[in-house]
Amino acid sequence: xxxxxxxxxxxxxxxxxxxxxxxxxxxxxxxxxxxxxxxxxxxxxxxxxxxxxxxxxxxxxxxxxxxxxxxxxxxxxxxxxxxxxxxxxxxxxxxxxxxxxxxxxxxxxxxxxxxxxxxxxxxxxxxxxxxxxxxxxxxxxxxxxxxxxxxxxxxxxxxxxxxxxxxxxxxxxxxxxxxxxxxxxxxxxxxxxxxxxxxxxxxxxxxxxxxxxxxxxxxxxxxxxxxxxxxxxxxxxxxxxxxxxxxxxxxxxxxxxxxxxxxxxxxxxxxxxxxxxxxxxxxxxxxxxxxxxxxxxxxxxxxxxxxxxxxxxxxxxx
Amino acid sequence: xxxxxxxxxxxxxxxxxxxxxxxxxxxxxxxxxxxxxxxxxxxxxxxxxxxxxxxxxxxxxxxxxxxxxxxxxxxxxxxxxxxxxxxxxxxxxxxxxxxxxxxxxxxxxxxxxxxxxxxxxxxxxxxxxx
Numbered sequence: 001x002x003x004x005x006x007x008x009x010x011x012x013x014x015x016x017x018x019x020x021x022x023x024x025x026x027x028x029x030x031x032x033x034x035x036x037x038x039x040x041x042x043x044x045x046x047x048x049x050x051x052x053x054x055x056x057x058x059x060x061x062x063x064x065x066x067x068x069x070x071x072x073x074x075x076x077x078x079x080x081x082x083x084x085x086x087x088x089x090x091x092x093x094x095x096x097x098x099x100x101x102x103x104x105x106x107x108x109x110x111x112x113x114x115x116x117x118x119x120x121x122x123x124x125x126x127x128x129x130x131x132x133x134x135x136x137x138x139x140x141x142x143x144x145x146x147x148x149x150x151x152x153x154x155x156x157x158x159x160x161x162x163x164x165x166x167x168x169x170x171x172x173x174x175x176x177x178x179x180x181x182x183x184x185x186x187x188x189x190x191x192x193x194x195x196x197x198x199x200x201x202x203x204x205x206x207x208x209x210x211x212x213x214x215x216x217x218x219x220x221x222x223x224x225x226x227x228x229x230x231x232x233x234x235x236x237x238x239x240x241x242x243x244x245x246x247x248x249x250x251x252x253x254x255x256x257x258x259x260x261x262x263x264x265x266x267x268x269x270x271x272x273x274x275x276x277x278x279x280x281x282x283x284x285x286x287x288x289x290x291x292x293x294x295x296x297x298x299x300x301x302x303x304x305x306x307x308x309x310x311x312x313x314x315x316x317x318x
Numbered sequence: 319x320x321x322x323x324x325x326x327x328x329x330x331x332x333x334x335x336x337x338x339x340x341x342x343x344x345x346x347x348x349x350x351x352x353x354x355x356x357x358x359x360x361x362x363x364x365x366x367x368x369x370x371x372x373x374x375x376x377x378x379x380x381x382x383x384x385x386x387x388x389x390x391x392x393x394x395x396x397x398x399x400x401x402x403x404x405x406x407x408x409x410x411x412x413x414x415x416x417x418x419x420x421x422x423x424x425x426x427x428x429x430x431x432x433x434x435x436x437x438x439x440x441x442x443x444x445x446x447x448x
Contacts, residue, residue, distance in 0.1 A: 021360065023383045023384040023385075024337060024383070024384050024385055025337075025356060025360060026383070027337070027338070027380075027383040027385060028337040028338045028341070028356045028359070028360075029356045031338040032338065032341060032355070032356055044355055044356060047356060047358055048355070048356050048357045049357070051356075051357030051358070051360060051361050052357070054361070060361060060364065060365070061361075061365050062365055062368045187361075189322075189323075189362065189365060312369075313365070313369055
């Protein structure tokens with residue numbers, strides 16, 4: 001008879017998998033936790049439940065969503081490094097100009113921002129060297145801090161519900177959260193040791209995706225940079241995103257997953273760019289319709305990708 | 319090859335095993351360093367089954383519970399043998415290089431190390447940099 005916790009955890013598994021493997025998994029769980037303390041039992045249970053959730057959502061190395069997120073994760077890690085790099089540059093400037101005291105934030109909210117930026121930078125460096133468990137923890141802590149920072153600011157403006165400031169804060173936080181979720185959701189067994197392809201994807205993330213996050217933290221201070229980003233770079237990146245979306249399904253059907261992975265990695269840039277473009281050029285209801293239309297197109301592509309047979313995982317990727 | 323995969327394939331190399339026996343064997347092979355959890359183990363097993371490196375040897379009911387026994391497939395055996403050969407080559411090269419006598423330091427550092435430099439002759443650090 002399996003424990004209450006194991007039975008609940010097994011309910012997270014897809015019905016077919018549970019009927020085939022449920023008894024076996026419950027047996028191994030009971031054997032493993034026999035005589036163990038509550039902490040060991042809780043960790044085992046979390047691991048058991050975690051694999052059930054991965055199977056249910058397709059976030060395993062054997063399913064298309066997991067495979068695509070595994071390929072996109074280094075790009076996300078690179079993009080998440082940029083606020084930390086910007087913060088380090090800002091701190092270096094403060095020290096150089098004799099404003100070392102500025103390094104100690106007078107407002108606790110800025111402590112959260114620094115923890116967020118430096119946590120994600122640590123995560124990117126760890127990913128670069130193939131230390132993925134550390135990368136995942138650092139990004140999780142950093143992103144939680146950024147979320148708390150954003151919520152704190154939104155709380156400050158709570159009297160102005162749905163005001164421009166609140167919308168902008170939510171919008172600027174979206175790419176950060178999407179990239180960190182992407183990195184955390186990727187199957188851990190697809191995080192391979194450093195390779196040229198992984199390093200290239202990470203650097204591409206820092207170069208192409210990072211500027212959007214840098215703008216989140218430093219945009220208002222660097223107005224000319226902001227103009228270049230949103231008037232020149234963002235349209236080019238959105239055109240690239242559209243091209244990748246067009247190529248994604250036909251390429252995946254031929255066993256090539258890079259265009260689809262690139263489209264998923266670039267979604268945060270595409271989404272924010274689309275909202276900015278829609279608000280700037282159309283505004284109002286036509287702008288909202290454009291954003292919703294863009295999301296529907298993305299959803300259709302993703303739905304077709306999910307139905308595409310998964311190419312065999314090469315044996316070197318074990 | 320990632321370490322958990324290597325340990326899992328190694329645990330199956332000499333005999334077919336069921337889930338809990340694999341967890342115990344992996345802990346023993348790694349000297350207690352790697353303690354694979356249930357969900358992680360079945361995630362790895364599912365992937366290796368899909369890749370054809372592991373196969374289900376038998377299914378039986380023990381104490382009213384279904385239990386599968388897993389075995390290394392022929393291609394799994396080939397992959398493990400190739401990885402073992404790669405590791406052996408690296409290990410023997412490391413041992414060969416470690417067995418070589420360490421080259422003596424050269425230049426200023428050598429003089430410092432052997433006491434023939436300025437510091438070795440009893441000069442103070444301030445004297446050297448004066």
